[in-house]
Amino acid sequence: MEESSSTLLQIETVKENCKVIRENIAEAAIKSGRKPEDVRFMAVTKTVEPIFINAALETGIDLIGENRVQEFLAKEPELHLEGVEKHLIGHLQKNKVRQIVGKVDMIESVDSVELAAEISKRSKTAGITTPVLIEVNIGEEESKFGFSADGLEEKILEISEMPALEVKGMMTIPPICEKSEQMRQNFSKMRQIYIDINSKIFNNINMDILSMGMSADYTEAILEGSTLVRVGSAIFGPRIYR
Numbered sequence: 557m558e559e560s561s562s563t564l565l566q567i568e569t570v571k572e573n574c575k576v577i578r579e580n581i582a583e584a585a586i587k588s589g590r591k592p593e594d595v596r597f598m599a600v601t602k603t604v605e606p607i608f609i610n611a612a613l614e615t616g617i618d619l620i621g622e623n624r625v626q627e628f629l630a631k632e633p634e635l636h637l638e639g640v641e642k643h644l645i646g647h648l649q650k651n652k653v654r655q656i657v658g659k660v661d662m663i664e665s666v667d668s669v670e671l672a673a674e675i676s677k678r679s680k681t682a683g684i685t686t687p688v689l690i691e692v693n694i695g696e697e698e699s700k701f702g703f704s705a706d707g708l709e710e711k712i713l714e715i716s717e718m719p720a721l722e723v724k725g726m727m728t729i730p731p732i733c734e735k736s737e738q739m740r741q742n743f744s745k746m747r748q749i750y751i752d753i754n755s756k757i758f759n760n761i762n763m764d765i766l767s768m769g770m771s772a773d774y775t776e777a778i779l780e781g782s783t784l785v786r787v788g789s790a791i792f793g794p795r796i797y798r
């Protein structure tokens with residue numbers, strides 16, 4: 557297939573962006589007293605065409621995140637996914653669970669006990685265990701999915717007792733903030749909750765993933781302890797929704 561010169565240019569831009577972001581992640585990780593490899597770099601691929609996703613993967617990215625079940629399943633055959641982990645990061649409807657269980661390595665967007673129960677049920681039927689993250693609505697925003705910090709511990713305990721499902725950590729999308737200071741406050745609050753709950757001894761919970769930070773705020777998130785940043789537009793440019 558012949559690529560147009562604008563496509564080739566865009567591919568180069570994607571690769572360059574990955575390189576710069578990887579350097580920024582390493583720098584922030586070191587500043588936070590950790591090693592660069594302690595923070596995972598996810599490429600968020602919603603709305604992005606496979607050719608550009610593959611360009612990012614060529615730079616060594618080993619983790620992608622998709623928001624929608626249908627879109628992921630449609631693009632998957634065209635992606636070069638050997639050695640690449642796939643996470644679902646968007647709100648998941650219960651009636652789509654059956655289609656995605658076993659197709660991704662983790663579901664980061666568990667935002668209700670009912671959804672967790674459905675994932676557990678479908679995973680059990682499929683004879684697998686699905687690793688999940690608990691999505692927390694740290695800003696308590698009406699417009700966002702996720703558990704409230706209030707009563708979170710009980711909910712996590714309930715979910716962790718479900719079979720065929722493994723709680724690996726937490727994920728959050730904080731409110732949009734302009735100031736670095738405000739971003740860090742939300743991330744810090746999230747981290748405290750993660751640490752508090754993690755320090756309680758629950759037999760079946762071993763959380764080591766704190767997924768927070770996107771294009772606009774991944775540096776702040778890492779400085780406040782993120783172990784996984786989910787970056788889309790800073791790699792691929794603004795999203796075009798069709």
Ligand SMILES: *Cc1c(COP(=O)(O)O)cnc(C)c1O
Pocket residue numbers: 600602623645646729770771772786787788789790
């Ligand atoms: C789209 C999305 C991202 C990436 O957002 P950018 O601002 O483009 O980096 C990260 N996490 C989730 C859950 C998303 O839906």
